[in-house]
Amino acid sequence: MLNFEFKNPVKIIFGKGQIVKISQEIPENAKILLLYGGGSIKSNGIYDQVMSALKGFDVTEFGGIPANPEYEVLIQALKVIKDKQITYLLAVGGGSVIDGTKFLSAAALYQGEEPWDILKNKIRTDKGMPFGTVLTLPATGSEMNSGAVITRADTQEKFGMGGPGLFPEFSILDPLVVKSVPQRQLANGITDAFTHVLEQYMTYPAQAFLQDRFAEGIMQTLIEIAPRIQQDPSDYEVAANFMWCCTMALNGLIQKGVPTDWSVHAIGHELTALFGIDHARTLAIIVPRHYRYNFEQKKEKLAQYAERIWGIQEGTVDEKAGLAITRTESFFHSLGIDTMLSQYTDDYEGTAEKIEERFTERGWLGLGEHKSIKPGDVRQIVALSY
Amino acid sequence: MLNFEFKNPVKIIFGKGQIVKISQEIPENAKILLLYGGGSIKSNGIYDQVMSALKGFDVTEFGGIPANPEYEVLIQALKVIKDKQITYLLAVGGGSVIDGTKFLSAAALYQGEEPWDILKNKIRTDKGMPFGTVLTLPATGSEMNSGAVITRADTQEKFGMGGPGLFPEFSILDPLVVKSVPQRQLANGITDAFTHVLEQYMTYPAQAFLQDRFAEGIMQTLIEIAPRIQQDPSDYEVAANFMWCCTMALNGLIQKGVPTDWSVHAIGHELTALFGIDHARTLAIIVPRHYRYNFEQKKEKLAQYAERIWGIQEGTVDEKAGLAITRTESFFHSLGIDTMLSQYTDDYEGTAEKIEERFTERGWLGLGEHKSIKPGDVRQIVALSY
Numbered sequence: 227m228l229n230f231e232f233k234n235p236v237k238i239i240f241g242k243g244q245i246v247k248i249s250q251e252i253p254e255n256a257k258i259l260l261l262y263g264g265g266s267i268k269s270n271g272i273y274d275q276v277m278s279a280l281k282g283f284d285v286t287e288f289g290g291i292p293a294n295p296e297y298e299v300l301i302q303a304l305k306v307i308k309d310k311q312i313t314y315l316l317a318v319g320g321g322s323v324i325d326g327t328k329f330l331s332a333a334a335l336y337q338g339e340e341p342w343d344i345l346k347n348k349i350r351t352d353k354g355m356p357f358g359t360v361l362t363l364p365a366t367g368s369e370m371n372s373g374a375v376i377t378r379a380d381t382q383e384k385f386g387m388g389g390p391g392l393f394p395e396f397s398i399l400d401p402l403v404v405k406s407v408p409q410r411q412l413a414n415g416i417t418d419a420f421t422h423v424l425e426q427y428m429t430y431p432a433q434a435f436l437q438d439r440f441a442e443g444i445m446q447t448l449i450e451i452a453p454r455i456q457q458d459p460s461d462y463e464v465a466a467n468f469m470w471c472c473t474m475a476l477n478g479l480i481q482k483g484v485p486t487d488w489s490v491h492a493i494g495h496e497l498t499a500l501f502g503i504d505h506a507r508t509l510a511i512i513v514p515r516h517y518r519y520n521f522e523q524k525k526e527k528l529a530q531y532a533e534r535i536w537g538i539q540e541g542t543v544d545e546k547a548g549l550a551i552t553r554t555e556s557f558f559h560s561l562g563i564d565t566m567l568s569q570y571t572d573d574y575e576g577t578a579e580k581i582e583e584r585f586t587e588r589g590w591l592g593l594g595e596h597k598s599i600k601p602g603d604v605r606q607i608v609a610l611s612y
Numbered sequence: 613m614l615n616f617e618f619k620n621p622v623k624i625i626f627g628k629g630q631i632v633k634i635s636q637e638i639p640e641n642a643k644i645l646l647l648y649g650g651g652s653i654k655s656n657g658i659y660d661q662v663m664s665a666l667k668g669f670d671v672t673e674f675g676g677i678p679a680n681p682e683y684e685v686l687i688q689a690l691k692v693i694k695d696k697q698i699t700y701l702l703a704v705g706g707g708s709v710i711d712g713t714k715f716l717s718a719a720a721l722y723q724g725e726e727p728w729d730i731l732k733n734k735i736r737t738d739k740g741m742p743f744g745t746v747l748t749l750p751a752t753g754s755e756m757n758s759g760a761v762i763t764r765a766d767t768q769e770k771f772g773m774g775g776p777g778l779f780p781e782f783s784i785l786d787p788l789v790v791k792s793v794p795q796r797q798l799a800n801g802i803t804d805a806f807t808h809v810l811e812q813y814m815t816y817p818a819q820a821f822l823q824d825r826f827a828e829g830i831m832q833t834l835i836e837i838a839p840r841i842q843q844d845p846s847d848y849e850v851a852a853n854f855m856w857c858c859t860m861a862l863n864g865l866i867q868k869g870v871p872t873d874w875s876v877h878a879i880g881h882e883l884t885a886l887f888g889i890d891h892a893r894t895l896a897i898i899v900p901r902h903y904r905y906n907f908e909q910k911k912e913k914l915a916q917y918a919e920r921i922w923g924i925q926e927g928t929v930d931e932k933a934g935l936a937i938t939r940t941e942s943f944f945h946s947l948g949i950d951t952m953l954s955q956y957t958d959d960y961e962g963t964a965e966k967i968e969e970r971f972t973e974r975g976w977l978g979l980g981e982h983k984s985i986k987p988g989d990v991r992q993i994v995a996l997s998y
């Protein structure tokens with residue numbers, strides 16, 4: 227097991243009818259900026275619940291934060307924060323709204339001239355403007371971690387950011403919201419959470435027995451609930467497990483003491499930036515290619531995963547590992563998720579070379595748990611997905 | 613799944629050679645009271661590591677906190693805190709030292725006249741004197757939770773206490789300490805952590821699939837490492853998993869959203885108070901009796917546990933459940949732990965009645981996940997252990 231530090235101070239308020247508790251968590255005299263996305267919270271009743279809970283507070287609204295939160299939009303919100311002397315941010319939405327809010331939390335207190343530097347220069351945020359979240363779309367885990375991914379439309383780039391100052395003060399997780407999530411987003415959420423676990427698990431054996439068990443527990447639960455949630459998202463018990471799995475998949479716990487990969491995300495982000503493919507679907511495209519390409523490095527953990535998750539007890543390590551990749555791809559298919567780039571765009575020729583070039587330009591010269599995946603390897607992984 | 617709130621702000625610093633980091637976590641101008649137990653930290657080198665890390669700090673020492681931390685001793689430490697105007701507490705030890713430190717953290721800022729009231733009247737501590745811990749004995753999980761159990765020798769009583777103000781600010785978990793832990797304490801630690809999980813798991817099915825998986829993951833890991841750690845406590849990887857299991861077993865995570873029992877602890881505490889039996893061993897005495905006595909209430913989860921933990925796939929629910937109890941008792945035996953009260957004392961006659969009376973006097977009229985276990989049931993459970 228590797229040495230680690232772990233601290234996650236987010237207060238989780240989980241369960242039916244918990245949105246009303248917002249008012250207990252935000253200081254009375256706060257000047258709140260309420261941030262949300264495309265407006266679905268107005269049709270599904272969540273907006274009304276939030277506004278009702280915020281009665282008596284000083285609230286300004288900023289809607290329209292897009293999926294893959296765009297820097298250009300966020301800069302407009304930042305202007306509102308300054309103009310209105312906002313003191314508290316409240317994100318009501320999924321990972322995009324929460325990630326956008328984290329950028330704003332950092333940018334609101336940033337002393338430099340150009341907020342883009344926070345992303346470009348990977349500036350760690352030790353103190354941000356306080357914020358809370360009301361999660362409406364389980365998937366990214368952003369509600370219980372301190373990281374965010376921001377997109378810049380004009381340069382087709384996605385960059386990560388974060389720091390200990392960017393944990394939400396509280397996050398309200400009411401599984402009742404799941405019933406109004408479209409099927410496409412449910413499939414994305416399951417795929418996103420599942421891949422988050424894989425990125426922190428599918429490396430090499432690190433003798434972290436407990437972390438492996440926890441990671442496996444999340445994957446087992448996601449596999450168990452996947453067909454049920456697609457069939458009936460209004461099943462509260464299933465929705466609750468789905469929601470808690472997504473949070474636990476990326477709140478830092480299962481990555482402590484183990485090597486992590488994250489190549490799938492790094493490569494997948496490019497496919498979103500270039501083609502606008504849903505984040506989760508880019509992960510489903512890359513996972514099988516990446517694991518086949520780096521088979522030798524990962525086959526021991528792939529075989530453990532084959533045994534414990536997919537019940538594959540027969541065969542050699544190589545056979546089990548190979549079958550595990552096939553089963554993973556089939557799982558994505560069972561969610562209605564296509565796993566070849568060519569199923570998303572006819573314009574895929576040259577993508578592998580383009581991504582290789584971008585990684586080279588950025589100096590991303592070694593990805594993965596061994597830092598051994600070079601831009602040329604990325605090209606070959608992407609080419610396998612045509 | 614039940615509604616829940618979860619917040620655990622403890623900073624865990626885990627791994628080889630991490631004790632040196634104490635100095636980064638305590639304010640420079642702190643007046644520190646260093647608390648420890650019987651002095652084993654002086655023979656195993658941990659005291660020297662701690663004092664070396666604290667060079668330049670203002671440190672007062674208070675040693676001699678006994679197993680099952682006694683109120684009478686702690687009151688002496690409280691006097692030192694007042695006399696020396698201590699501002700920061702540092703517990704170096706196992707659960708007893710850490711629990712004692714939590715009491716002192718609460719008592720140091722308590723406004724009432726009589727610190728005993730914190731225990732007697734179950735006063736919740738919202739703000740305590742800040743403290744950190746260096747864990748030397750994995751078992752209780754006290755290093756990452758906000759609860760404590762304190763003993764009063766003159767009345768032979770053990771009482772729980774806690775509150776959100778009693779989380780350690782940081783806890784240093786260096787698995788290298790495990791190699792100097794006596795075999796008896798290793799067996800106790802495994803038993804204690806295993807029973808902590810059982811108390812939060814062995815109730816009735818609550819559709820908390822993920823929490824079940826996490827609980828099972830801790831138990832599977834403890835079973836896997838138990839023989840290895842007894843054979844070679846200097847095996848770092850095994851020690852690290854043991855240590856992390858003990859912490860995760862009682863840091864609040866696996867109890868969120870599920871019913872919990874805790875009858876085993878309530879009854880076990882009496883056996884420690886009456887006979888001085890090690891805490892963990894009292895749990896091993898009560899677990900099998902409690903589960904047999906309340907078989908109907910628990911058999912569904914017992915059967916799930918039989919399947920997933922002990923690999924028992926054949927038979928009816930009743931058969932699997934019954935076998936699971938036997939296997940659990942055998943597991944305790946494999947650790948060298950006796951599971952009958954009569955193996956610890958010849959003076960057991962009348963114990964069941966005495967404990968029934970004490971529970972009745974205290975008004976503990978309904979224990980367990982259904983609050984259905986009455987003092988008369990407790991009498992029968994204890995009598996089964998003779």
